[in-house]
Structure formats: structure tokens, C-alpha cells
Amino acid sequence: MGQLKLSGSLQVDLEKLANVVNVALPALTLLFGFLGVRVSFNYHFLTVSFLLLTLVNLYYLYGQKKHTLLANFGIIAQLRYMIESVGPEFRQYLFMNDTEEKPFSRVERSEVYRKAKGIDSSSAFGSQLLFDDSEIKLRHSMYPLSKDRIRPYRLIFGEERGAPQPYTLNHPIIISAMSYGALGERAVRALARGARKAGIPMNTGEGGYPKYHLMEDCDLIFQMGTAKFGVRNSDATLNEGKLQEIAALPQVRMIEIKLSQGAKPGKGGLLPKEKITPEIAELRGVPMGQDVISPSFHAECTTPDATAAFIHRVQRLSGLPVGIKLCLGCPDEFRELVQAMKRLDSFPDYISIDGAEGGTGAAPKAFMDDMGVPIFAALPQVQKILVEEGARKRLKLMAAGKLVNPGRQFMAFSLGADAIYTARGFMMGIGCIQALQCNKNTCPVGITTHHPHLQHGLDVEEKSERVAAYVASLVHDHQELLASIGKTSIAELDSSNLYQEGAY
Numbered sequence: 403m404g405q406l407k408l409s410g411s412l413q414v415d416l417e418k419l420a421n422v423v424n425v426a427l428p429a430l431t432l433l434f435g436f437l438g439v440r441v442s443f444n445y446h447f448l449t450v451s452f453l454l455l456t457l458v459n460l461y462y463l464y465g466q467k468k469h470t471l472l473a474n475f476g477i478i479a480q481l482r483y484m485i486e487s488v489g490p491e492f493r494q495y496l497f498m499n500d501t502e503e504k505p506f507s508r509v510e511r512s513e514v515y516r517k518a519k520g521i522d523s524s525s526a527f528g529s530q531l532l533f534d535d536s537e538i539k540l541r542h543s544m545y546p547l548s549k550d551r552i553r554p555y556r557l558i559f560g561e562e563r564g565a566p567q568p569y570t571l572n573h574p575i576i577i578s579a580m581s582y583g584a585l586g587e588r589a590v591r592a593l594a595r596g597a598r599k600a601g602i603p604m605n606t607g608e609g610g611y612p613k614y615h616l617m618e619d620c621d622l623i624f625q626m627g628t629a630k631f632g633v634r635n636s637d638a639t640l641n642e643g644k645l646q647e648i649a650a651l652p653q654v655r656m657i658e659i660k661l662s663q664g665a666k667p668g669k670g671g672l673l674p675k676e677k678i679t680p681e682i683a684e685l686r687g688v689p690m691g692q693d694v695i696s697p698s699f700h701a702e703c704t705t706p707d708a709t710a711a712f713i714h715r716v717q718r719l720s721g722l723p724v725g726i727k728l729c730l731g732c733p734d735e736f737r738e739l740v741q742a743m744k745r746l747d748s749f750p751d752y753i754s755i756d757g758a759e760g761g762t763g764a765a766p767k768a769f770m771d772d773m774g775v776p777i778f779a780a781l782p783q784v785q786k787i788l789v790e791e792g793a794r795k796r797l798k799l800m801a802a803g804k805l806v807n808p809g810r811q812f813m814a815f816s817l818g819a820d821a822i823y824t825a826r827g828f829m830m831g832i833g834c835i836q837a838l839q840c841n842k843n844t845c846p847v848g849i850t851t852h853h854p855h856l857q858h859g860l861d862v863e864e865k866s867e868r869v870a871a872y873v874a875s876l877v878h879d880h881q882e883l884l885a886s887i888g889k890t891s892i893a894e895l896d897s898s899n900l901y902q903e904g905a906y
């Protein structure tokens with residue numbers, strides 16, 4: 403910290419500055435004390451202020467041992483902490499260009515914002531993305547189709563095994579799992595109401611009984627995480643009676659068993675204590691005041707055969723289509739699971755692959771950054787294994803992992819996905835500004851917080867319209883893309899529709 407670099411050649415010597423401040427604070431205290439006595443009592447306001455600053459400075463220099471910077475440089479070192487704390491905002495608004503921000507660049511976010519607001523999302527002059535060999539692109543046809551030849555989308559979950567209550571999806575987009583807990587009440591209700599208007603289902607996330615989702619009467623996919631909130635026995639095994647009660651709710655159309663998640667594969671869910679209200683504690687059956695950490699695997703799923711048997715059991719108990727969600731780790735383990743399904747002659751109704759780039763309300767950084775296979779690498783491997791094992795026609799395949807715009811969604815379709823899950827696409831749809839505070843309960847736009855004053859500005863009705871507009875715009879673009887590629891339905895897409903590095 404000795405030198406604060408302001409630009410190429412301008413540097414501030416902080417050691418000297420700190421020495422000046424260390425002398426100036428007591429000197430100014432004495433000066434204003436003197437003026438307060440001799441000239442006007444009003445000077446004592448400044449005397450008191452500088453006296454306080456002097457005391458704080460002395461405490462930093464000699465009284466505390468936690469922060470080396472403060473002990474070495476005193477109060478001036480606070481400048482660094484202050485600048486550091488507002489750094490992300492400055493970078494986001496002032497310094498980063500339109501393609502730099504992470505995880506979503508401004509270009510990606512504004513496309514979602516414009517779609518959700520129903521504004522024309524075309525752009526001018528040229529793409530801002532890089533065009534180099536590592537890009538994946540869609541291949542258009544020399545003979546595009548007219549749009550009236552595009553067939554309506556329809557996907558029936560459970561049809562392969564003749565499930566008692568199959569579920570039909572009419573658009574290839576689903577709101578991915580986000581629990582009430584990770585999201586606040588208003589965000590859940592805006593998404594659920596928007597899902598109803600858009601005619602798509604919403605995944606409840608692993609938050610237990612879906613109280614707020616049910617209020618909006620949309621189709622639901624009830625998610626059972628490894629802690630089985632809402633359907634658990636005290637030892638985290640399945641409580642069959644509770645599962646049957648939830649499956650009997652008319653809004654609940656499918657059940658999803660979450661085996662793992664892209665942002666933290668091999669680790670259970672995490673809800674920081676800051677976000678646990680008495681209501682959440684009750685809905686999940688957990689204590690207040692401590693982080694809720696789910697087990698890293700289902701108590702029942704200790705081997706491939708046991709996992710296949712558990713999926714079959716949930717299908718039998720619920721009567722609903724049942725899917726599994728996982729992030730690909732070792733392909734051999736995935737193949738063993740599929741082989742176990744074959745031995746049992748029972749397959750889940752869908753497998754949802756969550757790419758390592760997936761989002762989360764909270765996760766350890768090492769897991770978020772360095773664990774799991776990204777979606778465009780995972781999908782071809784999963785598709786290949788399912789085809790080789792003769793299982794592909796027994797189930798549906800879904801994909802997630804930053805698939806928030808139509809182009810990337812089409813890449814996933816071309817690599818084998820039948821439908822797309824997105825969580826952060828819909829968060830942005832209802833106004834997420836990527837403040838990166840989902841784990842702190844301080845979300846400034848009221849989405850991942852339970853503070854009433856932060857949720858105050860999130861208007862459920864207004865945001866639900868945006869959800870519907872986002873879906874309508876995606877569906878519109880899907881049709882345009884299909885026509886240009888020369889295919890009449892998403893089901894016809896395959897890897898020959900992609901240009902990839904090395905695959906000419």
C-alpha cells in the first residue's frame with residue numbers, strides 16, 4: 403500500500419501522507435481548541451470532530467492488532483478499504499466495457515432486459531463479440547424456410563413409460579430452481595405469476611413447501627434437494643406421506659430430484675443464516691441463527707443401483723413425471739448410473755444437466771470456480787452416453803448454464819437438449835442488476851432478500867409481465883432462428899447445425 407497508483411505516472415506516497423495525517427489531526431484539534439476558547443465557541447464543533455478522528459487514528463495505530471494496514475498507516479488506510487468496497491460499482495458503471503463484466507456482460511444483460519421490457523433487441527453496426535476459432539456458431543442454411551413452416555413446440559414428459567399423469571411443455575423454456583429462501587417472497591410471486599402468464603412451469607427450488615408459488619397458481623416442478631426440505635424425515639430420508647401430499651397438489655406437475663448443481667457440484671445447498679427468517683425456518687424445518695447446509699448427497703443415493711431405485715420409488719409414490727438434476731463430473735460414473743437404470747428397466751422422465759457455469763444463491767468459491775464440467779462440454783458427453791446405452795429415447799434431456807439468450811439456447815438444442823432451464827435469465831428479467839449480493843440478504847433490487855424495505859420497489863404485477871414478455875421474445879427468436887437454419891422444429895436440430903473449432 404506504500405504507493406497508491408492513480409494513473410500511469412501519478413503516484414501518491416501513502417507513507418508520507420499517513421505521517422502528515424498523523425501529525426495534522428492532533429495539531430488541528432489543538433488549533434480549533436485554541437480558536438474555540440479565544441475566538442468563538444463554534445470552533446469547538448471542529449475541535450470535537452478532530453479529537454474523535456485523532457482518537458480513532460491512535461486506536462488504529464496502537465490499539466488494534468487485526469489489520470496490519472491500519473496499524474502501519476492509521477486512519478488514511480481506511481481510504482483503501484473504502485475505495486475497495488465501492489470498486490465493483492465503479493468498475494461496473496464506469497470502467498468496464500460492454501463485453502467485460504462477469505458472469506454476464508452488459509451486452510448479454512441488456513439483451514435480456516430489452517426482451518423483458520418488450521423493446522426491440524436488435525443492435526447496429528456489428529457484433530461486439532470476438533470472432534475467433536474458439537467461438538461456437540450456428541450454421542444457417544442457403545435455403546431458409548418461411549416461418550409458417552415452423553411447427554409448434556410440444557414436449558411430453560412421462561410419455562415414454564406411460565406415466566399416469568404426463569406433463570406437456572408448450573414452450574422450450576422453464577424457470578430453473580430457485581428456492582423461497584434464496585429469493586424473497588415478491589420475487590417468487592413475480593416469477594410464478596409470470597410463469598402462469600407465459601404458460602411455462604417454474605421449478606420451486608429446494609426450499610420446502612412452496613407456499614408463495616402456490617398463491618400464483620402456475621405449473622410447478624417440485625424440487626427435492628439432498629436435505630429434502632418439505633418431504634423429509636429427521637434423518638434426511640424421504641417421508642413418503644409428505645411427498646404424496648405435495649404431489650397431490652394440482653399445481654405440482656413434476657418432481658425433480660436434485661443430485662447436484664453446477665455452481666457447487668458434490669456439495670449440498672447452502673442458505674446463509676442472514677437469510678433465515680422464522681417463516682423459512684418453519685417451512686424448511688430448520689433452526690434460526692445458523693447457516694443451513696444440506697448434505698452433499700441423498701441418504702438413499704449411495705450407489706448407481708440405489709440411485710436408480712430411488713428415482714423409481716419417487717415415480718411410483720408421486721404418480722408424476724420425475725426428473726433428476728446433476729452437473730456432470732466423471733462421465734464413467736454417469737454411464738454407470740444409466741446402466742443401473744437399464745438393469746432396473748426404469749429411467750427418470752428427464753435428466754437436467756447443469757453446467758459448471760451455473761449460478762447459485764451461495765456457494766464456496768472453489769466449487770463455483772473450479773468444479774464440474776461446463777454445459778457445452780457436458781451435453782455432448784451425456785448425449786453420447788445416453789445414445790450408446792440405448793437410453794436416449796427413454797427420457798428427455800434439459801440443459802442450463804448461462805443459456806439466457808436464443809443463440810446459446812440453440813447451441814444447447816443442437817447438442818442434444820430438448821428444453822432449457824434458466825434461473826438468472828429470469829432474475830434479470832425481473833430486474834436483477836448483477837449486484838452479486840445474493841448471499842448477503844442485501845439485494846438492492848429486492849430479489850434475493852427478505853428485507854421488506856428492499857422488496858418494496860419490486861412490483862409483482864409489473865415484473866410478472868416482464869417474465870411473460872421475455873418468454874414471448876425468446877420463442878419469437880427461436881422461430882426466426884429455426885427458419886434461417888432451415889429446420890421446422892427444435893427436435894430436428896443436431897450438432898451438424900453448429901460450427902465449432904476444429905469441426906469443419
Ligand SMILES: Cc1cc2nc3c(=O)[nH]c(=O)nc-3n(C[C@H](O)[C@H](O)[C@H](O)COP(=O)(O)O)c2cc1C
Pocket residue numbers: 578579580581584585606607608609625660662663664727756757759760761762763802803804805806823824825826827840850
Ligand atoms: C439465486 C439462485 C438460487 C438457486 N437455487 C437453487 C436451488 O434451490 N436448487 C437448485 O437445484 N439450483 C438452484 N440454483 C441454480 C439454478 O437453478 C440453475 O441451475 C443455474 O443457475 C444455471 O442456470 P442459469 O445459468 O440460467 O442461472 C439457484 C441459482 C440462483 C442464481
